[in-house]
Amino acid sequence: MKVAIHSGRFHSDEAFALATLKMLGPVDYVRTRDESVMQSCDMRVDVGRKYNPVTNDFDHHQPEGAGKRENGIPYDAFGLIWKEYGAKVCDSKEVAIMVDKRLVQVMDAIDSGFDLFEQKVDGVRPFGIDKAVDDLMPSWKSNPSPEQIDKAFESAIILASQVLENVINRARDRVDADNYVRNAIKNAADERLIILDQYAPWEEVVVKEAPNALFVVLPAWPSPEDDWALKAISVKLGSYENRKKLPANWAGKINSELAEVTGVKDAKFCHASRFLAIAKSKEGCLQLAELALK
Numbered sequence: 001m002k003v004a005i006h007s008g009r010f011h012s013d014e015a016f017a018l019a020t021l022k023m024l025g026p027v028d029y030v031r032t033r034d035e036s037v038m039q040s041c042d043m044r045v046d047v048g049r050k051y052n053p054v055t056n057d058f059d060h061h062q063p064e065g066a067g068k069r070e071n072g073i074p075y076d077a078f079g080l081i082w083k084e085y086g087a088k089v090c091d092s093k094e095v096a097i098m099v100d101k102r103l104v105q106v107m108d109a110i111d112s113g114f115d116l117f118e119q120k121v122d123g124v125r126p127f128g129i130d131k132a133v134d135d136l137m138p139s140w141k142s143n144p145s146p147e148q149i150d151k152a153f154e155s156a157i158i159l160a161s162q163v164l165e166n167v168i169n170r171a172r173d174r175v176d177a178d179n180y181v182r183n184a185i186k187n188a189a190d191e192r193l194i195i196l197d198q199y200a201p202w203e204e205v206v207v208k209e210a211p212n213a214l215f216v217v218l219p220a221w222p223s224p225e226d227d228w229a230l231k232a233i234s235v236k237l238g239s240y241e242n243r244k245k246l247p248a249n250w251a252g253k254i255n256s257e258l259a260e261v262t263g264v265k266d267a268k269f270c271h272a273s274r275f276l277a278i279a280k281s282k283e284g285c286l287q288l289a290e291l292a293l294k
Contacts, residue, residue, distance in 0.1 A: 001021065001025065001026070001027050001028070001042045001043060002027075002028045002029070002030065002040075002041045002042050002043075003018065003021065003027055003028070003029040003030075003041055003042065003043045003044070003045055004029070004030055004032055004037065004038040004041040004043070004044045004045070004047055004048070005018065005029050005030070005031050005032075005045055005046060005047060006031065006032070006033055006046055006047040007031040007032055007033055007146065008031075008033075008149070009137060009149075010031075010133075010137065010149070010152075010153045010156055011111055011130070011133065011134070012078070012107050012110070012111065012129060012130040012133040012134070012156075012160065013046060013076045013077040013078040013079075013107055013108065013111040014045060014046040014077050014078075015133055015153070015156040015157050015159070015160040016078040016103075016104075016107055016160045016163075016164060017045050017046065017058070017077045017078045017080075017081040017082075018045065018157050018160070019157055019160040019161040019164050020078070020081050020082060020085060020086070020089055020164065021043075021045075021081065021085070022157070022161060023089045023161075023164070023165075024085060024088065024089060031146075031150055031153065032047075033047065042056060043056035043057075043058070044056065044057050044058065044059060045058045045059070045077050045081065046058070046059055046060070046061075046076075046077035047059055047061075049061050049062040050062060051066035051067070051075075051080060053080075053084050058077055058080040058081055058084070059077065059080075060074065060075060060076050060077060060080065060112070066080055069105065071105075072114070073105050073108055073109045073112070073114050074108060074109075074112040074114060075108060076107070076108040076111045076112050077111075078104055078107045078108060078111075079100075079104050079105070079107075079108040082096070082099070082100060082104045086099065086100060086104070089168070090168055090171070090172070092172070092175070094175055095168065095171045095172050095175055098171040098174060098175065099164075099167055099168055099171045102167060102171065103163075103164070103167045106128070107129075107130060110128070110130045111130070129159075129160075129163055132159065133156045133159060133160065136152050136153075136155050136156045136159070137149070137152055138152055174201060176200075177200035177201045177202070178204075178205050180196075180198075180200050181194070181196065181200055181201075181202045181205040181206060182205055182209065184196050185205070185206065185209060185210045185213070188210075188213075190293075191210070191212045191213060192212060192213060192214045192215070192293055193213070193214065193215050193216075193217065193289055193293065194206055194210060194213050194215070194216045194217070195216075195217045195218070195286070196216065196217065196218035196219075197218075197219075197282075198218075198219060199218055199219045199220075199221035200218075202216055202218065203233075203234070203237065204237060206233055207233060207234055207236060207237050208237075210233075213233055213243075214232070214233060214243050214244040214292075214293065215230055215231065215232055215233065215244070215289050215292055215293070216230075216231045216233060217229070217230055217231075217282070217285050217286060217289050218231070220278055225280070226280075227268065227278050227279065227280060228278070228279050228280070228281060228282045228284065228285035229276060229277070229278055229285065230246070230276070230277040230278075230279070230285050230288050230289050230292065231275065231276055232244060232245060232246060232274070232275040232276070240273075240275075242274075242275050244292070245274040245275065246270055246271075246274040246275070246276075246277055246288075246292050247274070247291065247292060248274065249261055250262065250270040250274065250277065251270060251271075251272050251273075251274050252270065252271075252272040253269075253270050254268065254269050254270075255267075255268055255269075258270055258277075262287075262288060262291060263287075263291075264279060264284050264287045264288055264291075265284065266279050266280035266281050266284040267279050267284060267288060268280060277292075
């Protein structure tokens with residue numbers, strides 16, 4: 001497949017769009033704004049001022065744009081390509097949706113000027129993958145030639161491909177984790193305590209889908225020892241406020257101090273903020289959980 005991409009300054013949306021297409025098979029691309037060259041290509045991405053998947057046109061620069069998601073985030077080149085091919089790339093619609101939420105929508109929002117972040121410190125903004133791609137562009141002081149910019153764009157595609165592959169792989173694993181955690185919630189003997197026999201990312205599912213859960217017990221991963229963790233559940237994602245804190249007299253205590261105050265022989269540690277406690281065994285961690293629930 002031969003793909004037309006606009007020449008000149010490059011951005012993350014076309015780099016990630018090409019990275020997506022390369023996952024489907026061999027892709028050659030030409031950086032151009034020449035109409036005749038564009039029309040000689042099999043596909044036009046982020047150039048051509050037209051969006052029509054039937055004719056392989058995936059641009060968003062036309063006055064009417066290329067549509068918006070229900071949440072208001074406009075579709076840019078990456079999003080348009082992902083909407084068309086994401087499920088095929090991931091071999092899963094569920095994984096593709098997760099990648100869209102975690103990466104694609106963020107890139108589209110940034111490229112289209114849709115502000116996702118509240119700036120709390122003047123002059124300080126989040127440095128995301130979009131900025132990393134931007135910084136591959138040669139400095140204006142070097143007065144780069146078109147060939148130098150094209151070479152830098154190759155580096156941008158490589159970076160985008162590495163990031164996208166990792167996000168897809170983690171999304172696949174996350175889908176498995178979500179299903180595992182949901183099953184643990186369903187089978188919990190006490191809805192206030194979720195027990196995971198193996199480590200899995202749990203916060204999002206538990207916070208959203210287990211409103212009565214207060215604590216989670218699970219292996220303390222990654223850990224050089226086979227410790228177990230008792231974790232308090234946040235009132236909402238990203239919050240440091242917990243639905244219920246661990247007991248106040250545990251705060252900051254370690255080893256024999258914590259064992260003495262709890263009566264749990266293998267208790268090792270309780271964070272001063274009372275959201276995390278560690279024991280050497282699952283049995284010890286469950287004993288801590290029983291005490292914390294009282």
